[in-house]
Each structure stands twice: as C-alpha cells, then as structure tokens.
Amino acid sequence: MNMRKLSAVAVVAAVVIAACGGTASTGGAPSASTAAATVAPGPIKIGAVLPLTGSFSASGTYFKQGYELATKEINDAGGLDVGGSKHQITLSILDDGSNGTKSRSLVEQLVTQDKVTALLGGYDTGLVEAQQAVPDQYKIPMVEGGGAASAIFTRGNKYLFGTLATIDDLGKNTMDFLKYWIDQGKLPKPLTIALVWENTDHGKDYQGAVNLAAKNTPDYFKVVLDQGFELNGSDFTSLLTQVKAANAAAFLSDAHLPDYITMHRQYTQLGLTHKFVSYGARGPDQKGRDALAAAADYLVAGLWWTPAQPDKGSQDFTAKWKAAYNVTPDWFQALSYETARVLYAGMTKAGSLDGTKIRDALASLDFSGSIVPGGHISFDPTGKPKTQIVMTQNLPGNKVSLVWPKGVAGYSDAIMPLPSK
Incomplete structure (x- = not known):
C-alpha cells in the first residue's frame, strides 16, 4: 500500500x-x-x-x-x-x-x-x-x-x-433474492437449506432472518440443518461434514472474514457443491479472493457498499x-x-x-x-441506520457483479444455479 x-x-x-x-x-x-x-x-x-x-x-x-x-x-x-x-x-x-x-x-x-x-x-x-x-x-x-x-x-x-444496516436486514435480503430465483425456476421449490452461523448476536440475527423466511413461506424454503459454530475457529471439518450429510440444495453461512476463508477453503477441499452458496457479507473481500482464488468465484454476498456501484x-x-x-x-x-x-x-x-x-x-x-x-x-430513534443492502456475485477474473435489488443501477442477472466446479 x-x-x-x-x-x-x-x-x-x-x-x-x-x-x-x-x-x-x-x-x-x-x-x-x-x-x-x-x-x-x-x-x-x-x-x-x-x-x-x-x-x-x-x-x-x-x-x-x-x-x-x-x-x-x-x-x-x-x-x-x-x-x-x-x-x-x-x-x-x-x-x-x-x-x-x-x-x-x-x-x-x-x-x-x-x-x-x-x-x-x-x-x-x-x-x-x-x-x-x-x-x-x-x-x-x-x-x-x-x-x-x-x-x-x-x-x-x-x-x-x-451506519451498517443490521444483519437481520442482510438475511432478509438474501431470502428475498432466493425467492426471486425460485420463482424464475432457477432454484428448486422448496429450496432446502443447510444453515450455519457464528454463535454471536451477529450470527443469531442471520439465523433468525433465514428461519423467519422459512416459517412464513414454507412452500419456498426448508431449513434441513441449523447449526451454530464458535467464532475464530481453526477447523470446520466436523461442521462441514454435517453440511454434506444434510444434502441441501443451498448452503448459507454467517461468518466473519477469517472464519469465512478457513471454512470455504475446507468446503472446497471436501468437494462440497451446492446450487447456491453465501457467507453473508463475505465473498468479494479482496483478502478472501486472494486466499481462495477461483474457489471464491460465483459466491453471493449481501453488502453495505460495493465498488460495482x-x-x-x-x-x-x-x-x-x-x-x-x-x-x-x-x-x-x-x-x-x-x-x-x-x-x-x-x-x-x-x-x-x-x-x-x-x-x-x-x-x-x-x-x-x-x-x-x-x-x-439517517437514523431511527434507537440509532439504527436507515440504509440499504445490495447483493453481489463474484465472477471469474476477480470481477464482481451487482445482482440485487433487481433494477438497481448497475444491475446484472445473477448466474443461477451456481456452476459446478
């Protein structure tokens, strides 16, 4: 630098x-x-x-x-x-x-x-x-x-x-995005989900948003694994073995940057594949892309800002x-x-x-x-920000596409389902 x-x-x-x-x-x-x-x-x-x-x-x-x-x-x-x-x-x-x-x-x-x-x-x-x-x-x-x-x-x-829209907002946007692609016939209905989340208030917000969507629209979503993990882990093999056994169509994880890098590296090493994969707000981070190379391609993330805007x-x-x-x-x-x-x-x-x-x-x-x-x-009376979430998809060549909300400036359709690697 x-x-x-x-x-x-x-x-x-x-x-x-x-x-x-x-x-x-x-x-x-x-x-x-x-x-x-x-x-x-x-x-x-x-x-x-x-x-x-x-x-x-x-x-x-x-x-x-x-x-x-x-x-x-x-x-x-x-x-x-x-x-x-x-x-x-x-x-x-x-x-x-x-x-x-x-x-x-x-x-x-x-x-x-x-x-x-x-x-x-x-x-x-x-x-x-x-x-x-x-x-x-x-x-x-x-x-x-x-x-x-x-x-x-x-x-x-x-x-x-x-200044950050809260994680439950991020989770809701992710589920709205998935519902849209289910309606387009690109993802199965109901979409089975293997959900893992860090055992913090951050992770529980994400877990709550995913489960709320599944509860409110059971014809669209079915959570088949709902498992927490501890922050700053060094080995997620056992957790990912549960993910594999769940045989879900989608894999959703709420993880901070160090855990995302470790988890997705091990996900790739274990040969896991899903029709949709997201690690919450992780994916386009340059540190993650440098560490994971092509393994990070096609991941979808919910973000508070992107240079793709x-x-x-x-x-x-x-x-x-x-x-x-x-x-x-x-x-x-x-x-x-x-x-x-x-x-x-x-x-x-x-x-x-x-x-x-x-x-x-x-x-x-x-x-x-x-x-x-x-x-x-701006802020509501609790100090919570009134801001928006956008979603991006990693593309080969270290590129990023802005894929949600539909019609936002710079929008491109996501590649769904994710290509098999």
Missing part, C-alpha cells in the same frame, strides 16, 4: 498504536462532556479504538485507513466547520488487540484521559458491543460502522449511532482509495470512511463541541451525498 500519499495526515492526526493500554479512570459523565464542550479554539480531538492486532487486525486496519482518509480530506480543506470557525482534527486511534475488555477500557481512556470530543466506533460487532455503553455513560457521541447486530440498538443507548460518488471514492493505497476498496473501507464523514457532518450541524448537542444533531441528520446504496444515511 502507498502510505506516503497519506503522510500529510500525520501532521494533524496522532495515531497511537496502544497494544497495552492502561486501565482508564472512571470519572463522571458530566466532566467528560463539559471538557469537550469548552475546548479552546484549535484542533478537535476525535478518538477510536480498533483491532489493529489479533484476529480482526485486517478489518481493523481497513477501518483505520478509512477514518484517516476522511479526516485528511477535512483537514486538507481547511478543517472542520464548527460554529462558523474551522478546526483541524486530531485523530487518536488505539489498538485493542481484538479483545473486548481491553476495547472498552481504551474507549474510556480516550474520554477521561485524552478528553476527546467524539468517538468513532470499532470493528467487529462483538467489540462494538463491548464499547457501546461508554458513549452514554459519558455523554460523548459515537458513530460506528463495524457492528451490525440488531441487539446493539435495543439497549436504550442514546449516544451511539450505526456505478454512481459517481462510489467511483470517485474507489479512484481516490486506489490512489492512496494501491488497492480496490471493499465495504470495510467505504463504511469506515462514511462513518467518519457522518460524525463530522453531525458536528458541523451541531455548531458546537458539546456532546449532547452533537448527539442531538446526529439524531436528526440526513446525510445526503453518501456513497452507500440509496445515497443517504
């Missing part, structure tokens, strides 16, 4: 890799919010805690890069407009080592010791869940694009806002990401970039560095001109 092209961000963005963060003090909520509100003219401190080492380090690094790029653009344009004056942004990013306990402690450290004005969230769902109580405790707003479990938005938090904003973003990092971005990079832009837009709308005023501005924000599908990001 060409990091020299982003070197200017280091002048105003202090990125701290804190592999061993100390225990944060627990100070009271009013003091943190008041400190942020009374910052003298000068740089604004924004904080984030990400997994830059450990099992989620690849995705955490993508998020770091997205936050940095969005911040650099603001700073290069003269700074963030708050109340009619422009401020440079100082971005402090700490490493939680993919550990939830440490993640929460470091977020508290950013608030109580570093006195940040606002927070950008972590990655993945489990780490965001570890962080999520801190914003409300200290009345410091957080915008996150790395946690997609619906449970995040059912706990009464007022200072946490998400033909709109000008998405194409411009893809071009500038390639210029900065010499790689085509995935949704990780796009959503982290948009997450930072949403936070900064909320701060400008608030016209203040007061945490509660920023929170109120975010709650009523309609962020237009976004690169996410639909072009807008």
Whole structure:
C-alpha cells in the first residue's frame, strides 16, 4: 500500500498504536462532556479504538485507513466547520488487540484521559458491543460502522449511532433474492437449506432472518440443518461434514472474514457443491479472493457498499482509495470512511463541541451525498441506520457483479444455479 500519499495526515492526526493500554479512570459523565464542550479554539480531538492486532487486525486496519482518509480530506480543506470557525482534527486511534475488555477500557481512556470530543466506533460487532455503553455513560457521541447486530440498538443507548444496516436486514435480503430465483425456476421449490452461523448476536440475527423466511413461506424454503459454530475457529471439518450429510440444495453461512476463508477453503477441499452458496457479507473481500482464488468465484454476498456501484460518488471514492493505497476498496473501507464523514457532518450541524448537542444533531441528520446504496444515511430513534443492502456475485477474473435489488443501477442477472466446479 502507498502510505506516503497519506503522510500529510500525520501532521494533524496522532495515531497511537496502544497494544497495552492502561486501565482508564472512571470519572463522571458530566466532566467528560463539559471538557469537550469548552475546548479552546484549535484542533478537535476525535478518538477510536480498533483491532489493529489479533484476529480482526485486517478489518481493523481497513477501518483505520478509512477514518484517516476522511479526516485528511477535512483537514486538507481547511478543517472542520464548527460554529462558523474551522478546526483541524486530531485523530487518536488505539489498538485493542481484538479483545473486548481491553476495547472498552481504551474507549474510556480516550474520554477521561485524552478528553476527546467524539468517538468513532470499532470493528467487529462483538467489540462494538463491548464499547457501546461508554458513549452514554459519558455523554460523548459515537458513530460506528463495524457492528451490525440488531441487539446493539435495543439497549436504550442514546449516544451511539450505526451506519451498517443490521444483519437481520442482510438475511432478509438474501431470502428475498432466493425467492426471486425460485420463482424464475432457477432454484428448486422448496429450496432446502443447510444453515450455519457464528454463535454471536451477529450470527443469531442471520439465523433468525433465514428461519423467519422459512416459517412464513414454507412452500419456498426448508431449513434441513441449523447449526451454530464458535467464532475464530481453526477447523470446520466436523461442521462441514454435517453440511454434506444434510444434502441441501443451498448452503448459507454467517461468518466473519477469517472464519469465512478457513471454512470455504475446507468446503472446497471436501468437494462440497451446492446450487447456491453465501457467507453473508463475505465473498468479494479482496483478502478472501486472494486466499481462495477461483474457489471464491460465483459466491453471493449481501453488502453495505460495493465498488460495482456505478454512481459517481462510489467511483470517485474507489479512484481516490486506489490512489492512496494501491488497492480496490471493499465495504470495510467505504463504511469506515462514511462513518467518519457522518460524525463530522453531525458536528458541523451541531455548531458546537458539546456532546449532547452533537448527539442531538446526529439524531436528526440526513446525510445526503453518501456513497452507500440509496445515497443517504439517517437514523431511527434507537440509532439504527436507515440504509440499504445490495447483493453481489463474484465472477471469474476477480470481477464482481451487482445482482440485487433487481433494477438497481448497475444491475446484472445473477448466474443461477451456481456452476459446478
């Protein structure tokens, strides 16, 4: 990656890799919010805690890069407009080592010791869940694009806002997509499904969406295997043996990137084939395609953004990401970039560095001109985003086709059923 092209961000963005963060003090909520509100003219401190080492380090690094790029653009344009004056942004990013306990402690450290004005969230769902109580405790707003479990938005938090449509939405879109292809006669009716899911809130959302569709439309879907697995596994042979024995027409798995790579490699080694295969949001990720090569061809994924979107904003973003990092971005990079832009837009709308005023501005924000599908990001009263899911299919030659919803700009029919390999 060409990091020299982003070197200017280091002048105003202090990125701290804190592999061993100390225990944060627990100070009271009013003091943190008041400190942020009374910052003298000068740089604004924004904080984030990400997994830059450990099992989620690849995705955490993508998020770091997205936050940095969005911040650099603001700073290069003269700074963030708050109340009619422009401020440079100082971005402090700490490493939680993919550990939830440490993640929460470091977020508290950013608030109580570093006195940040606002927070950008972590990655993945489990780490965001570890962080999520801190914003409300200290009345410091957080915008996150790395946690997609619906449970995040059912706990009464007022200072946490998400930019990812939740996994139950992703699961519903997958089932709508399958129903369409059943109606076209390309998949059998009812479609028998072998369903596996990570044993987390993320995985249970996906499981719930698939089973709800099967319950509501039993003439279309029949789940013949419904099995959980533990996150960050090293061997899925036993699980895949159950998948093989189920003799289903479709294989659906909800997995994070490391588990997807391991699972699909073993799926291929065992000689499994299905008429339809999806790993939830995994498939077009470049890290996965590099690891799996042709074995990843024809997989279908539900995504929050794809470089296959033909709109000008998405194409411009893809071009500038390639210029900065010499790689085509995935949704990780796009959503982290948009997450930072949403936070900064909320701060400008608030016209203040007061945490509660920023929170109120975010709650009523309609962020237009976004690169996410639909072009807008806004929030319901729980902080859950009002955004859309698109679906893609991997094609040979490292290509991706936009295959759902039907009629969306850039749409192409999916190849159904999947070709036998």
